[in-house]
Amino acid sequence: MRIVITGGCGFLGRRVALKLLAEGSPLGRVDELALFDNAPSALPLPEDKRLTLVTGDIADRETIARLITRDTDAVFHLAAIVSGQAEADTDLGYRVNLDGTRAVLDACRALGTAPRLVFASSLAVYGGSLPPEVGDDTALTPQTSYGTQKAIGELLVNDYSRKGFVDGRALRLPTVVVRPGRPNRAASTFASSMIREPLAGQEAVCPVSPDTVMALASPRRIVAGLVHALGIPGEAFGATRSLQVPGFSVSVGEMAAAMRRAGGEAAHARLRWQADPQIQAIVSSWPPVLATPRAEALGFGRDKNIDEVVQAFIEDDLPLQKELAG
Ligand SMILES: NC(=O)c1ccc[n+]([C@@H]2O[C@H](COP(=O)([O-])OP(=O)(O)OC[C@H]3O[C@@H](n4cnc5c(N)ncnc54)[C@H](O)[C@@H]3O)[C@@H](O)[C@H]2O)c1
DSSP, X not given: OEEEEETTTSHHHHHHHHHHHHHOBTTBOOSEEEEEESSOOSXXXXXXXXXXXXXXXXXXXXXXXXXXXXXXXXXXXXXXXXXXXXXXXXXXXXXXXXXXXXHHHHHHHHHTSOOEEEEEEEGGGOOSSOOSSBOTTSOOOOSSHHHHHHHHHHHHHHHHHHTTSOEEEEEEEOEEOOOOSSOOSSTTHHHHHHHHHHHTTOOXXXXXXXXXXXXXXXXXXXXXXXXXXXXXXXXXXXXXXXXXXXXXXXXXXXXXXXXXXXXXXXXXXXXXXXXXXXXXXXXXXXXXXXXXXXXXXXXXXXXXXXXXXXXXXXXXXXXXXXXXXX
């Protein structure tokens, strides 16, 4: 089968690709995997004759129509502008996150085969005055342009699925920690930096208060969840194709403590606390606690705790991270 990953050279896209190449897909053998992005992969990709790299702009409809060819069985739509950047550049955010999603959906629709589509949404679709636990039934009240664009994307995935144009599913991802590499322009980027940089011997700044609680998931868990989502029959989703996937809740102070347990005093001394009211406001608008019975019934798992997540980063990414910090 042929699978397309948009944003395929990004953090999650590349890892989904590596997993599909190594393990196959829940729908069957992977014969061709097309990674679409507007930037090259910062990290190495394997030499594999099934892999093709396609460069272009997600909002360019002709490019996307050429990418999603008739023999495409499934699409992971992960290309996006992250939260901080979508907030700072309104036009870019709407072009990539909304027009790009429409281009992908319409290219799928044009095939007439209703390919499976996994769309990466975010818990940024919630916001404002929230109940103590947030989940599939919570009203979507995003407080950022990024969250608004993801909420519109979810509605489109639902409508196109209802009409039989695609067989879509939209996963609301928690903040994924620890992300390797360099800080990006997501408002949540500090949540990775405050663990990653000190463990790799570099300084980091935490812009929110230690009592800020966040819902997190590890890269291992989210990549497994994205691939798992591909294999679930559309009917199993019921009335909505949107799904809040599990995360675990942890305070930023406890994240710093886990980093200290793993890296010792020397690592902990590399973390500075410097309040940034803008970042605090964005992060505080996200739900701290997730209720995910529907996702759990559909077979999605959750990380045990922050120490397990830090350990996974040390095993999977720290050696390369130290080279980067070099
Ligand atoms: N990582 C997280 O914590 C998290 C949380 C919730 C949701 N998500 C969503 O998951 C998806 C993947 O996230 P990620 O962390 O891998 O982000 P990422 O920034 O690493 O990957 C996104 C990719 O999209 C590409 N892209 C941006 N603009 C493009 C354009 N105009 N044309 C083509 N490609 C373009 C980027 O080059 C990048 O490689 C995104 O949709 C993101 O919104 C991520």
